[in-house]
Amino acid sequence: MEKIIEVKDLLFEYEEGLKTINHISFQIEKGTYTTILGHNGSGKSTIAKLLIGLLAKQSGEIKVGGIDLNEENLNKVRSQIGIVFQNPDNQFIGATVRDDIAFGLENMCVDPKKMDTIINEYASKVNMLDFLDHEPTKLSGGQKQRVAIAGILAMSPSIIILDEATSMLDPKGKKEINNLVHQLNKDKNITILSITHDIEEAALSDYVILLNSGKVIDQGKPDEVLMKRKQLESLSLDVPFAYKISEGLRKQGIQIETYINQEKLVKELCQLHSKK
Amino acid sequence: MNGMMLGRYLPMDSFIHRLDPRLKIGSLLLLLISVFFDAGFIGYGILGIFVIVLVILSKMKLSQVVKSIKPMIFMMIFLMFFNLLFIQKGTLLLSLGFLKIYDQALIQTAYIFIRLILIIIMTTILTATTKxxxxxxxxxxxxxxxxxxxxxxxxxxxxxxxxxxxxxxxxxxxxxxxxxxxxxxxxxxxxxxxxxxxxxxxxxxxxxxxxxxxxxxxxxxxxxxxxxxxxxxxxYKQLIWKVSDTISFVCVCAVCAGIVTLSIVL
Amino acid sequence: MSITFKKVEHVYSENTPFSYHALKGVDLNIKTGSMTALIGHTGSGKSTLIQHINALLLPTSGEIQIEDVMITATNKPESLKPLRKKAGLVFQFPEYQLFEETILKDIIFGPKNFGIEESEAEIIAKKVLKLVGLDESYLEKSPFDLSGGQKRRVAIAGILAMDPDILILDEPTAGLDPQGAKEMLNLFKKINRSGKTIIIVSHDMNQVLEYCDDVIVMSNGKVERHESVDEIFKETEYLSSLSIDLPTITSFILQLNKHGFKIDSSIKDVDQLVKEIGGQL
Structure with a gap:
C-alpha cells in the first residue's frame, strides 16, 4: 500500500524542555480512516498543526504524498490536506455559506466564472444547497462543520484531518458529520485522519494510533489496540461498550469472541440464542 | 440591541438593493456633502423629497426608518438645545431671564435637525440595502x-x-x-x-x-x-456596472449639482 | 426547595420583526433534592427555561415560584438578586467567565458580590476548590495557566462558593474527555447527595441514564414530558421522533430483544446486563 503520510522521529516543544511531541513515528496508508486517540492534553491536536505546517517542528521528518514538509513545499503539502477544526464558529470565514466555500477557491486563483458551479456541487455533497445564502449565526454547529467540509472538498484534497471536529456538536450534528466523513472515505477514497477521544469512533476506523504525553503508546488495527483494556484505562480512555459486554460474558464461561463492534456482537449473541 | 436598525442589512429585493455598491457609496458621499451646502429650505425640500423617493424605492417600511432615527434622538435634542441657547443673532423672540431665543437660532436649529435626520436616513438606506x-x-x-x-x-x-x-x-x-x-x-x-x-x-x-x-x-x-x-x-464576487447604475449616478449628480447651484444663487 | 412554573411564556424581542416565542405555556414542578436532566434539541427552549430559574430572564407571562420567591413579568430586578445566589447557574463553557489574577480571587468574586466578608469567602474558596478536586496550592495561581478541564473546575467552584441550594448546569461536560466528564458528573452526584437540587442540560443520554433521577423533555418551547429516567427511555418511538438517541445500553438491550432475548430494558449497569444475557444463553 502507498503511504500518504510518513512521520519519522518528530519532535516539537512549545517551551524548551517540554516535549509536547516526543520523537514519534507513524505512517498512514492512502485511502484509510485512521484515528489518533488520546485524552485532552496528550498532544494529539499538536500533531494536526504540525502536519499542515501551522507549527514548525523542532526535528524529524514529515512527508505528505511523498513531499517533504518544509518552508518551500508548504503550499504543496497544504494543498493536499484539508483540516476541520474543533470550534465551528471560528473557522467560518465568509459572511454566508456561499462566500465561505468560495474563500478557498479564491486562494487557489480559480476563475470566478467557474466558482458558482463548484460551490453548488460541493454544497449539495454536504447537503447544504438550501442554505447557500445563510449567515453563520443562523446555522447549527453541525451545519457549520458541513460547510467547513464543503469548503475543503472544493479544494480537492487527498487527505482530510478532523481535529476533534465533532466534540462541540450535539449528537445529531455528530452523527451527520461522522456519516459524511465515512462516506467521503469510501466513495472518494479520501484519506481520513481523525483526532478524537471517542473510543466508539475509533472502533469504526481502519487504524488506531494511541497517544499519551506526546508519545505513541500503541498503534494498529482497532481490534488489536482497543482490546487492551488495562492500557486504555491507564490512559484515562474508555473501553468500547461491545468489549465490556463480550469480555463479561467470557468471564462467565460463555464461548464467545471478544468484540469492539456492537453490530457484530449482537449478531453473534442472536445466533447463540437461536441455537439454544 | 435587538431593536437596533442603524447599520443593519435588510435582506430584500429592490431597485436600490440591486444597484452597484460602488455607486451607492459614492452617491452617499456626494449627498452627505450636499447636505452641508446651505441651500435654504427649498434645498432641503428637494433633498428630503429625493430621500423619500429612495426610501420608497428600497422598499423600507416607515417604521424601520423611524427606528433608525430613534437611537440618535437624545443626541439631537442635546445639540438643538445648545444651539437654541448659544446662537444670539437676529431678532429676539423670547426672553426669560438668562434664556434668550433669537429667530436665527430657531432657523439654525431647524437646519441642524433636518441635516441630522437626512444623514441618518441616507446612511441607513446604504447599510440596509447593501450586504x-x-x-x-x-x-x-x-x-x-x-x-x-x-x-x-x-x-x-x-x-x-x-x-x-x-x-x-x-x-x-x-x-x-x-x-x-x-x-x-x-x-x-x-x-x-x-x-x-x-x-x-x-x-x-x-x-x-x-x-x-x-x-x-x-x-x-x-x-x-x-x-x-x-x-x-x-x-468570487465580481462587481458589474449596469446601465441602471449609470442612470442612477446621473440622477444623484443632478440633485447634488442643483443643491450646490441653489446655495450659490441664494 | 421546590421549583414551580405555572403557565410560563417567554417571547424574545416582543413586538419587533425579530420576535421569537421561546417558551410556550410551561408548567413544571421540580422536586427538592432531585437530580433532573433537561433534554431536547438545540433551540427547543432549554437555555431560556434555565435562565428563568435564577431570574436572568423574566417571564413574559405566567409565574415561577422558587421556594418563597415569586417571579412574574412585573418583578423589579433588584428584588430578585437573592435568587442568583439561591440558584447557581453554570453556563456552557464556563471557563470563559474567569477574569481574576488568581484562582482565589476569582472564586471569592461571587460570594463577595452577595456581601460575604472576604475572610469568610476565602475559607469557602478553600473548601470548594477541594470539592472540585484541586488542592490549595492552586489558590494563588493564575486561572489562565490551567488546562481547559481545570479552568472549568475553577469556574464551577466559583458558583459553588455562593452556596446555592439549586445548581443548574448547561452541558457541563461538553468538550471534556471521557475521564474528565466522569469526574465532573461524580462531583455533581456528590453535591446532589449533600441535599442540593441539580438540573443538568445534557445531550448525552448515557450520562442522563447513569446519573439522573428525572428527565424533562423539551420541544418547540414546550415541556412535553417530565418523568423518571426509567419511564422516559421506555418511550422509544417518542424519543426517536425527536431524534433523541437512546442510551447505548438501552438500545443494545432492545436490539437483543428484537431477536428473541427477554431482557428488562431498564437495566442501567453493564455487569447486571452481562449476567442477564448469560442467563438467557
Missing amino acids: PLDLTLGIEHLLSPFKKIGFPTHEVAMMISIALRFIPTLLEETQRIMKAQASRGVEFSEGSLKEKIMSIVSLIIPLFISAFQRAEDLANAMESRNYNPEAKRTR
Missing part, C-alpha cells in the same frame, strides 16, 4: 487607486469583512458573559463607581480572551486553507 460583504468589496474597489502608493487595500478590505462577520458572534458572546457574571451577582446597571468598574472588568477580560482565541483559530483556519495576503487571489 456588508458588498460594502467591503465596494470600498476595496474605490480605494484601489491608492494601492499604487502602497496602501494595503486588500488587507483592509479583508479586515473589515472579518470584523463584520464576527460582530454578531461577539455580541452574542458579550451577552453570554454578562449573563454568566450576573449569575455571580454582578449588577451591570447599579452600584458604586468601584463596583461598576469591577463589573466592566469582569466583562471585558473574558471578552478579550475569547476574542483572541477566536482570532488565533481563525488565522489557523485561513492559513490552512492556503490564504496568503501577499499572493495573488481571484475574487
Whole structure:
C-alpha cells in the first residue's frame, strides 16, 4: 500500500524542555480512516498543526504524498490536506455559506466564472444547497462543520484531518458529520485522519494510533489496540461498550469472541440464542 | 440591541438593493456633502423629497426608518438645545431671564435637525440595502487607486469583512458573559463607581480572551486553507456596472449639482 | 426547595420583526433534592427555561415560584438578586467567565458580590476548590495557566462558593474527555447527595441514564414530558421522533430483544446486563 503520510522521529516543544511531541513515528496508508486517540492534553491536536505546517517542528521528518514538509513545499503539502477544526464558529470565514466555500477557491486563483458551479456541487455533497445564502449565526454547529467540509472538498484534497471536529456538536450534528466523513472515505477514497477521544469512533476506523504525553503508546488495527483494556484505562480512555459486554460474558464461561463492534456482537449473541 | 436598525442589512429585493455598491457609496458621499451646502429650505425640500423617493424605492417600511432615527434622538435634542441657547443673532423672540431665543437660532436649529435626520436616513438606506460583504468589496474597489502608493487595500478590505462577520458572534458572546457574571451577582446597571468598574472588568477580560482565541483559530483556519495576503487571489464576487447604475449616478449628480447651484444663487 | 412554573411564556424581542416565542405555556414542578436532566434539541427552549430559574430572564407571562420567591413579568430586578445566589447557574463553557489574577480571587468574586466578608469567602474558596478536586496550592495561581478541564473546575467552584441550594448546569461536560466528564458528573452526584437540587442540560443520554433521577423533555418551547429516567427511555418511538438517541445500553438491550432475548430494558449497569444475557444463553 502507498503511504500518504510518513512521520519519522518528530519532535516539537512549545517551551524548551517540554516535549509536547516526543520523537514519534507513524505512517498512514492512502485511502484509510485512521484515528489518533488520546485524552485532552496528550498532544494529539499538536500533531494536526504540525502536519499542515501551522507549527514548525523542532526535528524529524514529515512527508505528505511523498513531499517533504518544509518552508518551500508548504503550499504543496497544504494543498493536499484539508483540516476541520474543533470550534465551528471560528473557522467560518465568509459572511454566508456561499462566500465561505468560495474563500478557498479564491486562494487557489480559480476563475470566478467557474466558482458558482463548484460551490453548488460541493454544497449539495454536504447537503447544504438550501442554505447557500445563510449567515453563520443562523446555522447549527453541525451545519457549520458541513460547510467547513464543503469548503475543503472544493479544494480537492487527498487527505482530510478532523481535529476533534465533532466534540462541540450535539449528537445529531455528530452523527451527520461522522456519516459524511465515512462516506467521503469510501466513495472518494479520501484519506481520513481523525483526532478524537471517542473510543466508539475509533472502533469504526481502519487504524488506531494511541497517544499519551506526546508519545505513541500503541498503534494498529482497532481490534488489536482497543482490546487492551488495562492500557486504555491507564490512559484515562474508555473501553468500547461491545468489549465490556463480550469480555463479561467470557468471564462467565460463555464461548464467545471478544468484540469492539456492537453490530457484530449482537449478531453473534442472536445466533447463540437461536441455537439454544 | 435587538431593536437596533442603524447599520443593519435588510435582506430584500429592490431597485436600490440591486444597484452597484460602488455607486451607492459614492452617491452617499456626494449627498452627505450636499447636505452641508446651505441651500435654504427649498434645498432641503428637494433633498428630503429625493430621500423619500429612495426610501420608497428600497422598499423600507416607515417604521424601520423611524427606528433608525430613534437611537440618535437624545443626541439631537442635546445639540438643538445648545444651539437654541448659544446662537444670539437676529431678532429676539423670547426672553426669560438668562434664556434668550433669537429667530436665527430657531432657523439654525431647524437646519441642524433636518441635516441630522437626512444623514441618518441616507446612511441607513446604504447599510440596509447593501450586504456588508458588498460594502467591503465596494470600498476595496474605490480605494484601489491608492494601492499604487502602497496602501494595503486588500488587507483592509479583508479586515473589515472579518470584523463584520464576527460582530454578531461577539455580541452574542458579550451577552453570554454578562449573563454568566450576573449569575455571580454582578449588577451591570447599579452600584458604586468601584463596583461598576469591577463589573466592566469582569466583562471585558473574558471578552478579550475569547476574542483572541477566536482570532488565533481563525488565522489557523485561513492559513490552512492556503490564504496568503501577499499572493495573488481571484475574487468570487465580481462587481458589474449596469446601465441602471449609470442612470442612477446621473440622477444623484443632478440633485447634488442643483443643491450646490441653489446655495450659490441664494 | 421546590421549583414551580405555572403557565410560563417567554417571547424574545416582543413586538419587533425579530420576535421569537421561546417558551410556550410551561408548567413544571421540580422536586427538592432531585437530580433532573433537561433534554431536547438545540433551540427547543432549554437555555431560556434555565435562565428563568435564577431570574436572568423574566417571564413574559405566567409565574415561577422558587421556594418563597415569586417571579412574574412585573418583578423589579433588584428584588430578585437573592435568587442568583439561591440558584447557581453554570453556563456552557464556563471557563470563559474567569477574569481574576488568581484562582482565589476569582472564586471569592461571587460570594463577595452577595456581601460575604472576604475572610469568610476565602475559607469557602478553600473548601470548594477541594470539592472540585484541586488542592490549595492552586489558590494563588493564575486561572489562565490551567488546562481547559481545570479552568472549568475553577469556574464551577466559583458558583459553588455562593452556596446555592439549586445548581443548574448547561452541558457541563461538553468538550471534556471521557475521564474528565466522569469526574465532573461524580462531583455533581456528590453535591446532589449533600441535599442540593441539580438540573443538568445534557445531550448525552448515557450520562442522563447513569446519573439522573428525572428527565424533562423539551420541544418547540414546550415541556412535553417530565418523568423518571426509567419511564422516559421506555418511550422509544417518542424519543426517536425527536431524534433523541437512546442510551447505548438501552438500545443494545432492545436490539437483543428484537431477536428473541427477554431482557428488562431498564437495566442501567453493564455487569447486571452481562449476567442477564448469560442467563438467557
